[in-house]
Amino acid sequence: MIRGYTTPVTEISEKDFESLVTLALEEDLPAGDITTDTLFRSDELCKAELLAKEEGVLCGLAVLECIIRKTNANVVWKPILTDGATLSKGTVIGTLEGSLVSVLKMERILLNFIQYLSGIATNASKVAKEFPNLLILDTRKTLPGYRKLAKYAVYTGGGANHRLNLSEMAMLKDNHVAKAGSIQSAVQIVRNANPGKKIELEIDALSQIDEAMNANPDIILLDNFSDSDTEKAIERIKGNSPQIRIECSGGITPEKLKFLSRFQDIGVSMGYLTHTVKFLDISLDIK
Incomplete structure (x- = not known):
C-alpha cells in the first residue's frame, strides 16, 4: 500500500x-x-x-x-x-x-x-496500528505555518499524507463541478490544464458513481456516505474501475473505521489526526 x-x-x-x-x-x-x-x-x-x-x-x-x-x-x-x-x-x-x-x-x-x-x-x-489495512490520511486542517511539520508527524506515526497544499493535487467538489457543467467536463478541463497532476473527485451520492467512474479521476472521495451506500460504491468502483483509488471522509468515527476495515486499500482522511x-x-x- x-x-x-x-x-x-x-x-x-x-x-x-x-x-x-x-x-x-x-x-x-x-x-x-x-x-x-x-x-x-x-x-x-x-x-x-x-x-x-x-x-x-x-x-x-x-x-x-x-x-x-x-x-x-x-x-x-x-x-x-x-x-x-x-x-x-x-x-x-x-x-x-x-x-x-x-x-x-x-x-x-x-x-x-x-x-x-x-x-x-x-x-x-x-x-494506523488498529486499522492496518486502511490508508489513514491526514488533511489540510492544520495550524497555519505548521502544515509540513504536522504532516511529517502523521507520517512518522505510521499514517499517510494527503496533498500538502492546493498546488500539489486537484480536488473537485460540487462548486467546481457546477462551474464546469458536469463531472466529466470538470475532470477533463482540469486534466488538460494540469497534465501529470493527480485529480480527486468528491461525490456525495450513490447516484453519481457511474458518471464519476466514466470521468476516470485518480481518486473518488465518498463524502459522508452511509455504510450501505459506501459498501455499494466500493463494490461498483472496484468491479468496474479498479484503477481508481477510493477515499472515505466526513464524520469518521471509531465505528465507521471498524466498518471500513472490512475493505482493502481504502483511504480514510481524518482531520482528527492533526486538529484534535x-x-x-x-x-x-x-x-
Whole structure:
C-alpha cells in the first residue's frame, strides 16, 4: 500500500520551521527572562534529560537543534533516540548539557514543539496500528505555518499524507463541478490544464458513481456516505474501475473505521489526526 497520494513528508529541514522558531522566541523572550536572569549566574552549568512521561511516538527533535542555534546557547544536545521511536513512561530521549540559563530559557519552547508533534505522531500511530489495512490520511486542517511539520508527524506515526497544499493535487467538489457543467467536463478541463497532476473527485451520492467512474479521476472521495451506500460504491468502483483509488471522509468515527476495515486499500482522511491533538507528556528534567 502506497502511503499517500503525492510525495509524502518523510523528513523536515530547518527551512520548514525556522520562522516558527523565530516567532516562538520573540513571543516568549521579548526582553529576556526576568526570573532566570535575576536568580542565576550566566556561568552556571547543568545537565538536563528530555524524558517521556507517558507512552507514545517521538517526533520533532530537529526543531530542538534549531532552537539551540538561534539562541546562540552554549548547550550541547546529545540524542539517544530518533523521531519515530516508541516511548514508554521514563524513557530518556536525550540530554542537554551546558548553560543552565540557556536551558531554562528554551525549555518551554522546545517542549511545545516536541510535545505537539509527538502528540500528532501518537494519534496517527494508534489509528494506523488498529486499522492496518486502511490508508489513514491526514488533511489540510492544520495550524497555519505548521502544515509540513504536522504532516511529517502523521507520517512518522505510521499514517499517510494527503496533498500538502492546493498546488500539489486537484480536488473537485460540487462548486467546481457546477462551474464546469458536469463531472466529466470538470475532470477533463482540469486534466488538460494540469497534465501529470493527480485529480480527486468528491461525490456525495450513490447516484453519481457511474458518471464519476466514466470521468476516470485518480481518486473518488465518498463524502459522508452511509455504510450501505459506501459498501455499494466500493463494490461498483472496484468491479468496474479498479484503477481508481477510493477515499472515505466526513464524520469518521471509531465505528465507521471498524466498518471500513472490512475493505482493502481504502483511504480514510481524518482531520482528527492533526486538529484534535493532546500534547504528549514529555518533560525536561534539569539536574
